Amino acid sequence: xxxxxxxxxxxxxxxxxxxxxxxxxxxxxxxxxxPHFLTTDNFRNILVAVAVVGIMAIGQCFVIIAKEIDLSVxxxxxxSGLCGAYAMSAGLHPALGxxxxxxxxxxxxLISGLIVVYGKVNSFIVTLGMLSVARGLTxxxxxxxxxxxxxxxxxxxxxxVLGIPVQVLIFFGLxxxxxxxxxxxxxxxxxxxxxxxxxxxxxxxxxxxxxRLAVFVFSGLAAAVAGLVYTAQVSxxxxxxxxxxxxxxxxxxxxxxxxxxGGRGSIIGAMLGAYLLGxxxxxxxxxxxxxxxxxxxxxxxxxxxxxxDQFRQGAFQHSVLAIRLRRLFGR
Amino acid sequence: MTGGTSPSPSxxxxxxxxxxxxxxxxVQALKDVTLSFRYGEVTALLGENGAxxxxxxxxxxxxxxxxxxxxxxxxxxxxxxxxxxxxxLGIAVVHQEPQLVSAxxxxxxxxxxxxxxxxxxxxxxxxxxxxxxxxxxxxxGLSDAFxxxxxxxAGLSAAERQxxxxxRALAAKPKVLFLDEPNSSLTxxxxxxxxxxxxxxxxxxxxxxxxxxxxxxxxxxxxxxIVMRDGSKxxxxxxxxxxxxxxxxxxxxxxxxxxxxxxxxKAAREIDPKAVPVLRVRGVSGIAFSDVDIDIHAGEIVGxxxxxxxxRTEIVRGVLGADPLYSGSIELNGHPVRLRTLRDxxxxxxxxxxxERRTSVFYGHDIGFNLTSNVLGRFGRLGFFSQRRRMRFAxxxxxxxxxxxxxxxTPIRALSGGNQQKVLLARALASNxxxxxxxxPTRGVDVRTKAEMYALIRNLAHVEGLAVWFISSEMDExxxxxxxxxxxxxxxxxxxxxxxPQAAQVVAxxxxxxxxxxxxxxxxxxxxxxx
Numbered sequence: 001x002x003x004x005x006x007x008x009x010x011x012x013x014x015x016x017x018x019x020x021x022x023x024x025x026x027x028x029x030x031x032x033x034x035p036h037f038l039t040t041d042n043f044r045n046i047l048v049a050v051a052v053v054g055i056m057a058i059g060q061c062f063v064i065i066a067k068e069i070d071l072s073v074x075x076x077x078x079x080s081g082l083c084g085a086y087a088m089s090a091g092l093h094p095a096l097g098x099x100x101x102x103x104x105x106x107x108x109x110l111i112s113g114l115i116v117v118y119g120k121v122n123s124f125i126v127t128l129g130m131l132s133v134a135r136g137l138t139x140x141x142x143x144x145x146x147x148x149x150x151x152x153x154x155x156x157x158x159x160x161v162l163g164i165p166v167q168v169l170i171f172f173g174l175x176x177x178x179x180x181x182x183x184x185x186x187x188x189x190x191x192x193x194x195x196x197x198x199x200x201x202x203x204x205x206x207x208x209x210x211x212r213l214a215v216f217v218f219s220g221l222a223a224a225v226a227g228l229v230y231t232a233q234v235s236x237x238x239x240x241x242x243x244x245x246x247x248x249x250x251x252x253x254x255x256x257x258x259x260x261x262g263g264r265g266s267i268i269g270a271m272l273g274a275y276l277l278g279x280x281x282x283x284x285x286x287x288x289x290x291x292x293x294x295x296x297x298x299x300x301x302x303x304x305x306x307x308x309d310q311f312r313q314g315a316f317q318h319s320v321l322a323i324r325l326r327r328l329f330g331r
Numbered sequence: 332m333t334g335g336t337s338p339s340p341s342x343x344x345x346x347x348x349x350x351x352x353x354x355x356x357x358v359q360a361l362k363d364v365t366l367s368f369r370y371g372e373v374t375a376l377l378g379e380n381g382a383x384x385x386x387x388x389x390x391x392x393x394x395x396x397x398x399x400x401x402x403x404x405x406x407x408x409x410x411x412x413x414x415x416x417x418x419x420l421g422i423a424v425v426h427q428e429p430q431l432v433s434a435x436x437x438x439x440x441x442x443x444x445x446x447x448x449x450x451x452x453x454x455x456x457x458x459x460x461x462x463x464x465x466x467x468x469x470x471x472g473l474s475d476a477f478x479x480x481x482x483x484x485a486g487l488s489a490a491e492r493q494x495x496x497x498x499r500a501l502a503a504k505p506k507v508l509f510l511d512e513p514n515s516s517l518t519x520x521x522x523x524x525x526x527x528x529x530x531x532x533x534x535x536x537x538x539x540x541x542x543x544x545x546x547x548x549x550x551x552x553x554x555x556x557i558v559m560r561d562g563s564k565x566x567x568x569x570x571x572x573x574x575x576x577x578x579x580x581x582x583x584x585x586x587x588x589x590x591x592x593x594x595x596x597k598a599a600r601e602i603d604p605k606a607v608p609v610l611r612v613r614g615v616s617g618i619a620f621s622d623v624d625i626d627i628h629a630g631e632i633v634g635x636x637x638x639x640x641x642x643r644t645e646i647v648r649g650v651l652g653a654d655p656l657y658s659g660s661i662e663l664n665g666h667p668v669r670l671r672t673l674r675d676x677x678x679x680x681x682x683x684x685x686x687e688r689r690t691s692v693f694y695g696h697d698i699g700f701n702l703t704s705n706v707l708g709r710f711g712r713l714g715f716f717s718q719r720r721r722m723r724f725a726x727x728x729x730x731x732x733x734x735x736x737x738x739x740x741t742p743i744r745a746l747s748g749g750n751q752q753k754v755l756l757a758r759a760l761a762s763n764x765x766x767x768x769x770x771x772p773t774r775g776v777d778v779r780t781k782a783e784m785y786a787l788i789r790n791l792a793h794v795e796g797l798a799v800w801f802i803s804s805e806m807d808e809x810x811x812x813x814x815x816x817x818x819x820x821x822x823x824x825x826x827x828x829x830x831x832p833q834a835a836q837v838v839a840x841x842x843x844x845x846x847x848x849x850x851x852x853x854x855x856x857x858x859x860x861x862x
């Protein structure tokens with residue numbers, strides 16, 4: 001079959017479907033080695049484990065589609081979770097504490113966004129700065145000590161509704177909301193337009209600044225929700241919560257089919273990407289493989305996903321190999 | 332006003348500008364222009380590249396703000412702060428380079444402006460957009476242009492992209508419509524279709540402003556003509572008052588004509604057809620072209636004419652090794668070669684300047700850096716170089732092509748487009764090539780620099796014996812510069828003919844212009860008419 005023919009196979013039409021197929025095939029393969037892998041309990045374990053990264057991936061997905069990047073999500077997650085716990089321990093009502101956490105997350109996103117949009121500084125640099133500032137602030141506020149969280153909000157990370165963990169419900173709810181906003185709202189389409197061709201967007205009178213600001217606020221908000229979920233899950237707010245998670249978040253979004261050159265991406269893809277990363281980690285534990293191998297394979301998956309996406313976009317159809325193959329099969 | 336146009340009662344000014352001027356830094360792109368466009372009229376805006384037409388359109392459509400003067404719509408002076416404000420006042424622009432969002436569908440691109448106009452929280456309904464787009468396309472007689480309006484724009488051809496851009500402009504139901512070189516990538520049939528739309532709009536009372544280099548077509552459809560040169564209006568009148576020949580003279584000024592007369596004295600070299608050519612291409616096929624044969628001899632200038640999308644750039648890229656070749660052979664000075672990358676080509680003595688200046692210039696650096704980027708190895712050894720030798724070499728080469736700048740330490744950003752192009756030419760020559768390939772060598776270059784570059788290229792070939800191969804979509808340029816003309820259509824070479832009146836007709840038909848214009852042009856050049 002020719003290269004072009006391979007690209008036209010139906011399961012490769014959408015990155016989401018292809019990714020779902022990969023997840024299913026891998027799950028079945030793993031279950032041969034450890035029957036426990038394909039059980040409801042383990043499925044639930046994986047989902048609980050990926051909820052935090054998955055929620056942040058939703059916000060990050062908007063940022064990446066708009067051709068920006070947010071490196072600060074791990075730190076903002078830590079800061080907003082801690083601020084929420086801090087406010088509650090100071091006697092604030094838990095609902096207000098949640099609002100404080102969300103406001104801190106949105107505020108961090110807004111500040112990054114304002115500097116990117118009006119200061120015209122590359123978002124990589126701005127959010128790298130925010131990564132350090134937010135983490136430092138977290139240590140200053142907590143003095144490095146954990147803060148116990150109000151028991152009334154623990155259900156966010158430990159409760160369940162109809163047998164489904166609450167954080168998984170939040171994750172799925174945000175995925176659905178995010179996908180609708182991206183595909184079916186004017187704002188979502190503005191994000192796509194700005195990221196794909198900012199000149200076309202500008203000439204069409206699309207408000208570039210507010211669109212760019214919005215994606216950073218989204219990402220900050222998502223990080224705050226993730227921070228609340230994580231804090232509730234472990235019952236304490238720790239200063240180092242979320243350290244290094246930004247890389248997992250970006251990886252999930254890229255595995256999900258988003259392009260760092262902007263304009264393309266899918267929230268459902270990002271969810272599947274986060275799930276794939278979680279499932280791989282889980283499988284390595286269940287199969288009792290070395291954790292070093294786990295890190296290696298996660299890295300491979302990220303690069304393979306990006307390569308596969310390039311292939312799907314037709315980046316190699318004029319390559320020497322593709323031409324040889326075509327000639328070999330008489331086309 | 333040079334023409335005797337008395338405004339008839341049925342036509343009123345839709346848009347008028349008074350003393351409009353615009354400077355970009357030290358460059359004055361537009362100087363004190365006063366003119367108006369009327370309802371129910373098609374006005375042709377003529378001028379060479381760099382004459383200020385695009386700047387005028389940008390000022391009228393809110394893309395740029397004027398340095399001096401005012402823009403009035405329906406007699407009311409308006410502040411056009413951004414494109415959205417202009418759209419709201421009924422001004423639409425069809426850009427030369429369609430600006431599409433390739434990740435979106437055709438229908439979504441047609442209604443892209445709604446993303447700016449609607450509330451951010453409003454729902455986006457792709458299905459409804461497709462239905463609306465279908466209605467709109469039916470209204471403007473384009474219902475059969477696209478099979479599927481929910482297709483993503485990524486795979487559209489140049490002509491289809493242009494049609495999407497036109498539909499987008501018309502979706503806003505404009506009162507004033509600017510068409511900036513709308514047909515530069517259209518074939519004659521597609522152009523006829525576009526002009527059908529324009530006539531329809533004129534009947535509906537829209538003020539249409541048409542910018543095009545193809546004078547023959549422009550005169551077919553326009554009511555009035557405005558000619559610009561070097562940022563000023565130099566002529567205005569009805570099509571009857573201002574005939575084509577006069578418009579051409581106004582556009583070019585006297586300089587080009589003088590230059591042409593002077594050039595005639597530098598005769599082309601006699602090319603011995605039996606001599607071994609610098610480049611011999613036989614039966615080459617690649618992406619978007621097949622079975623191409625070309626010979627280029629030392630001292631010869633070969634011009635390749637063809638529409639955008641005809642495969643002319645692809646042929647050059649294939650021969651250079653920038654894109655893969657499927658079959659065929661290439662010989663350089665009689666030796667068969669296989670070029671796999673542009674680097675291979677440079678090693679074999681071929682230099683190439685691409686049509687996109689902004690992808691070739693290192694904007695953050697000075698002239699010296701830009702000029703010597705390909706040849707650093709010659710200023711030192713073991714991978715290190717002497718900055719002093721480098722800059723001395725750059726200065727010498729920059730002077731040779733006549734770059735106008737204080738020194739080669741001047742940032743390239745500070746130069747005009749024409750001077751940047753000269754730096755790129757000097758860079759291409761820095762490796763002392765035997766074959767020079769130029770894709771649209773004078774795009775976006777002002778008339779004066781253009782004439783200088785023609786003289787330079789002619790000198791390189793006819794005196795220094797360089798083989799030159801250039802691509803152009805400007806008929807004048809092909810006829811002016813080429814010793815031999817090669818015409819490309821649909822990926823094949825359909826004509827290969829020496830300079831002369833017959834070549835003029837061939838080129839005219841290739842570029843979709845009327846043959847009589849070409850013959851008129853050629854006759855003028857032959858006789859060295861200066862008027």
